[in-house]
Amino acid sequence: MSSAPSSARPTVVLVHDGCSDATSWVGVVAELHRRGLTVLAAANPLRGLAHDAAYLTSVLAGIDGPVVLVGHSYGGAVITEAGAAPNVVALVYVAAYLPEVGESYDALAQRFTPSPLLSRLRRTAYATAPVGQATELSVPGDCFGPLVAADLDPEVARVLAALQRPVDERVFTDAPTVAAWRGKPSWALVTGADRALPPPVQRFTAERAGATVLELPEASHAVAVSRPTTVAEFIHDAARPAAG
Template sequence: MSGNTTPTALLVHGAFADAASWSGVIAELQNHGIPVVAPPNPLRSLASDAAYIASVAAQIDGPVVLVGHSYGGAVITVAGTADNVVGLVFVAAYVLEEGESLGELQGRFPDSPLGSSLKQATYPVEGGAPAVEVTIVPEAFPSVFAADVPADVTRVLAVAQRPLAAGAFTETATAAAWKTKPSWALVAAADQAINPEVERFGAKRAGATILEVEGASHAVAVSRPKLVADLIRDALRATG
């Protein structure tokens, strides 16, 4: 592969959000002429979500840098083993070890306010009993998810959440791509959804290049898109 091939940035959103949460970051990257794709993350199971994202990456011509926010970090940890993935960027994210679940990683640290702010619902499963999915109760959404985002924006985000299948919390990662691919990580120091210690621990364990952002909420890609895009550009430059 020629040295001047700019990798494509493939942005993977997390739970309680959708690909539109990357809008500001996408605009920043496009302004710099960087190819970018932001597919939907199904949020149904770690294995199937990772298989989907790996398949999207594999169908992109040339190298890819995977960027995962929140639960999307767990997804890219597994999906990043795809052959043309050359780097990983974790944004306020879970960075799992092989054989580890979100619940196990989180369980080593004090709980964030997220756990007590979740609402359960069910969804139909073909040929089986209904399964449980979770969202953040709308009134808790601004403080837990997006404390540094304007109130009128968080009101919209709160009702546009994508639910996460509850089973995803206990599913273990079948691979840890950071063992063979370079990684970068943004720690949102004021995160109320994932304890920043969880982000810090996973990033250090992965040997990631770490950027700590003081005062940043979980929705750092919405509140500080330029900063997030700059970190992605660092990763693209280092791997391109």
């Protein structure tokens, strides 16, 4: 694949969190379209960091021209690994963490007060090929509103809870082999009222990476749904330098 000229408009690729799916970006996608950007909301497999990053890398390989790669929460770990792809020109972390090489979420989170969501996650066994079992995590319906989406209408939170896709529990212990933010411009939107991913984790990793930071003090973990215009504008700001 030939490289695109630096003046080419970037494609924005959105990577969702665990216990979520690509529909969580619907409002952000609409807002980015209004700003004239091409957008792809990738389907994150949620089967482990190496697996998910490899899948995303294959998606990126099929895109001509530069890419602004956006990750929500665990999606931040995925873009940290997959963001090493040569056509990725900027990384945007939305209510996310920016892990270092060899640093799992569990190792990082031990430095901070734990999220109240961790002890409430539902663990369910699922079959793996050819023969085996693993454990996946989901958010109980009664926890989703108060702990994930406190700034949304309760009925909307119930819909999001019903749409969620469970995530393999290994995402807490998997660690990236590369930290793409070390060599590429990074942006981080910190959600100050987040009860799923502690704001101190978001702030610490964003500052460590030298990212451009915007903090929304009243925003929940579901900021892409509750504040799609603000999230889209933040992504658009990151895309402007990439567009030359």
